[in-house]
Amino acid sequence: MSKPKSTKGFLLLLVVVLAVTIFQDYLQSRYQSYSFYFSESLLFNLFWVLILPVTLLLRYTFRKARIILRINSKWAVRSLFVLVATILHLLLFSLLVFSISGLFYDHTFGFWRNLVYSVSNDLYKYLLIYTAVSLIPLEKPTDTKLQIPREHPDFLLLQTGKKTEKVATDSILYISSATPYVEFFTAEKKYLQQGTLKSFSKKLDPSVFVQIHKTTLVNVQKVNSIISRGNGDYDLLLINGHELRLSRNYVYDFRSKFDRAHSG
Numbered sequence: 522m523s524k525p526k527s528t529k530g531f532l533l534l535l536v537v538v539l540a541v542t543i544f545q546d547y548l549q550s551r552y553q554s555y556s557f558y559f560s561e562s563l564l565f566n567l568f569w570v571l572i573l574p575v576t577l578l579l580r581y582t583f584r585k586a587r588i589i590l591r592i593n594s595k596w597a598v599r600s601l602f603v604l605v606a607t608i609l610h611l612l613l614f615s616l617l618v619f620s621i622s623g624l625f626y627d628h629t630f631g632f633w634r635n636l637v638y639s640v641s642n643d644l645y646k647y648l649l650i651y652t653a654v655s656l657i658p659l660e661k662p663t664d665t666k667l668q669i670p671r672e673h674p675d676f677l678l679l680q681t682g683k684k685t686e687k688v689a690t691d692s693i694l695y696i697s698s699a700t701p702y703v704e705f706f707t708a709e710k711k712y713l714q715q716g717t718l719k720s721f722s723k724k725l726d727p728s729v730f731v732q733i734h735k736t737t738l739v740n741v742q743k744v745n746s747i748i749s750r751g752n753g754d755y756d757l758l759l760i761n762g763h764e765l766r767l768s769r770n771y772v773y774d775f776r777s778k779f780d781r782a783h784s785g
Contacts, residue, residue, distance in 0.1 A: 532573055535569050535570060535572060535573055538569050539563075539566055539567075539569045539570060542562075542566045542569065543559070543562045543563060543566055546562040546566070547562070560626070561626075564618060564621060564622065564626075564630075565618065567614070567617060567618070567621075568610070568614045568639075568643070571610055571613055571614055571617070572610070572650060572654075575606055575609055575610050575613065576606070576651075576654050578609075579602060579605060579606050579609070583598065583602060599652075599655040599656070600655075602651065602654075602655045603648060603651045603652050603655050606647075606651040606654070606655075607644070607647040607648060607651055610647055610651075611636060611639055611640065611644075611647065612636070614635075614639060615632050615633075615635045615636040615639060616632060618630050618635050619631065619632040619635060673690070673724065673725055673726040674690060674724060674725075675689060675690060675691075676688055676689050676690060677690060677693075677705070677714075677721075677724075679705055679712035679714050680712060680713060680714055681710060681711075681712050681713075686712070688705065688707065688712065690725060690726075690729075690730075691729075691740075691742070692707045692708070693705055693706065693707055693730075693740055694706045694707060694708060694739070694740055694743045694759050694760070694761060694763070695737060695738060695739040695740060695743070695759070695763075695765060696718065696721060696722075696730065696737070696738040696739075697718075697736055697737050697738075698717070698718040698735075698736040698737070699713070700717075701715060702714060702715055702716070703715075703716050703717065703718055703721055706763075708760075708761050718736065718737075718738065721738075722738055725738075728741075728778055728781070728782070729741060729742060729778075729782070731771070731774060731775050731778050731779075732771050732774070732775075733757065733765060733766070733767045733768060733771050733775055734765075734766060734767070734768045734771065735768070737765060737766075739757060739759075739765055739775075741775070741778050741779045741782045741783075742782050742783075743759050743760050743761075744757050744758070744759060744760075744779060745758045745759065745760050746758045747767070747776075747779070752769075753769035753772070754766060754767060754768055754769050755767040755772065
């Protein structure tokens with residue numbers, strides 16, 4: 522469901538709830554034989570209407586706030602959301618009742634009196650409502666800018682001794698982690714570069730350089746054959762005769778990319 526549709530649906534639900542609660546006040550007044558005042562019932566049931574703006578405001582804030590993004594626990598974020606939403610709603614509702622009654626009613630309902638009354642009588646409603654709202658997953662911020670396809674380099678600048686060479690990526694057979702360095706192997710030589718396997722994997726084409734072990738990436742175009750070890754692991758035979766181990770944890774991803782690379 523798109524965001525505009527979900528917002529309209531939520532708003533419609535709040536209008537229905539508002540109408541039902543006002544009707545409930547009317548029935549209660551008839552049952553207990555006291556006067557029913559539509560204007561006062563509407564005023565005090567406006568707390569339902571505030572749910573939508575408070576929810577939208579805080580969900581937007583929580584998506585954007587850096588300090589929130591640093592909290593790893595989802596339940597901690599949800600608990601914080603419920604607490605902030607409840608406090609904000611209580612304050613806004615008390616202020617709204619005070620302002621509207623002061624402007625349009627004969628009697629003004631005091632801010633602090635209404636706040637104390639809401640806390641003592643309706644706090645559980647706020648907590649239940651915003652707990653339910655907090656269970657709706659927060660949308661991850663999306664980049665509205667035009668997404669430009671990421672280009673992968675045709676070569677890397679790698680060191681061999683004191684010399685830096687321009688090495689074509691399609692000449693690299695495999696890459697191995699040797700903390701704090703990364704080793705690049707071609708058919709002719711080995712290059713030692715400072716960095717991490719993860720950082721280089723982000724630069725290279727993931728459809729070509731595939732992880733086969735927690736410390737190894739292989740160029741699938743340089744793999745000649747796959748031999749099963751019978752225990753879920755495999756041996757990969759490269760075009761230069763070198764063998765690499767394919768861990769069972771990476772078999773599915775490797776096989777799909779290997780088949781795609783050699784299907785042409």
